[in-house]
Amino acid sequence: MGFLLRWLFAFLLLAATFNPTPWNFVRWAEANWRDETPLAVLFGLVLLAAYAVYLRATLRSIGPLGMLLVAALVAALLWVLIDLGVLGLSDPALNTWLGLFALSVVLGIGLSWSIVRRRLSGQADVDDVDEN
Numbered sequence: 001m002g003f004l005l006r007w008l009f010a011f012l013l014l015a016a017t018f019n020p021t022p023w024n025f026v027r028w029a030e031a032n033w034r035d036e037t038p039l040a041v042l043f044g045l046v047l048l049a050a051y052a053v054y055l056r057a058t059l060r061s062i063g064p065l066g067m068l069l070v071a072a073l074v075a076a077l078l079w080v081l082i083d084l085g086v087l088g089l090s091d092p093a094l095n096t097w098l099g100l101f102a103l104s105v106v107l108g109i110g111l112s113w114s115i116v117r118r119r120l121s122g123q124a125d126v127d128d129v130d131e132n
Contacts, residue, residue: 058110
């Protein structure tokens with residue numbers, strides 16, 4: 001259940017930032033920048049802080065190569081689904097949602113990987129600490 005919540009929050013974060021519907025931060029900020037500048041800046045900073053948490057945790061747990069590997073696995077899965085005729089690429093909105101899904105899987109796995117590794121190996125990851 002923990003992974004699903006982390007993935008869901010990553011998906012919601014990405015979808016709140018941008019998606020093919022009119023209901024996202026990017027389109028709202030573009031339309032309301034003049035009238036709602038302070039609110040747009042506040043919401044943008046909140047989103048930026050959430051991205052900082054997710055990206056830092058992901059980079060620390062699986063690193064850039066792990067991110068690339070997870071993205072490649074998701075891309076290969078989508079390729080298989082397209083090849084089997086389950087998915088098509090003719091709808092730009094669907095393509096955007098698929099991209100959001102793929103990115104959210106990378107972030108969800110990145111945030112959950114240390115927990116999975118600890119359960120599999122019995123070893124905990126710790127931050128580097130300066131010893132004087």
